[in-house]
Amino acid sequence: MSLTGETEPSQPRAGAVAASAPAPVSHVKFDRRELDRILNVYGRKVAEGEWRDYAIDFTKDRAVFSVFRRASEVPLYRIEKDPKLARRQGAYSVISATGLIMRRGHELERVLRVFDKKLSLVAV
Numbered sequence: 001m002s003l004t005g006e007t008e009p010s011q012p013r014a015g016a017v018a019a020s021a022p023a024p025v026s027h028v029k030f031d032r033r034e035l036d037r038i039l040n041v042y043g044r045k046v047a048e049g050e051w052r053d054y055a056i057d058f059t060k061d062r063a064v065f066s067v068f069r070r071a072s073e074v075p076l077y078r079i080e081k082d083p084k085l086a087r088r089q090g091a092y093s094v095i096s097a098t099g100l101i102m103r104r105g106h107e108l109e110r111v112l113r114v115f116d117k118k119l120s121l122v123a124v
Helices: 032-047 108-115
Strands: 053-058 063-068 077-081 092-096 101-105
Touching: 032 063, 032 108, 077 108, 092 108, 101 108
Parallel strands: none
Antiparallel strands: 053 063, 063 077, 077 092, 092 101
């Protein structure tokens, strides 16, 4: 306490109880490398005029990157990271608007190849 009767900022005030902060809830997140790969595919599809908007959700058990044709619609695709499935089918999956799992795997790069255009050979 100082001579003026005020407490120093680093000292607890009289009667103040140190409140314990709630334990931080850990969420599953995309790391920078994963987000770069996803945004690379997203940017390519925006340039082609197929996609226009996206949303990212982080929950306790999964991270979801949703892709929209228009912001008011349901997502065309969801790119999900679910660490609980990492040992079995793979943590990454691409899910269509109907709920169909288009591709699932352990490596994000391979899962995102589902969005690559297939070149077809035309015989003349």
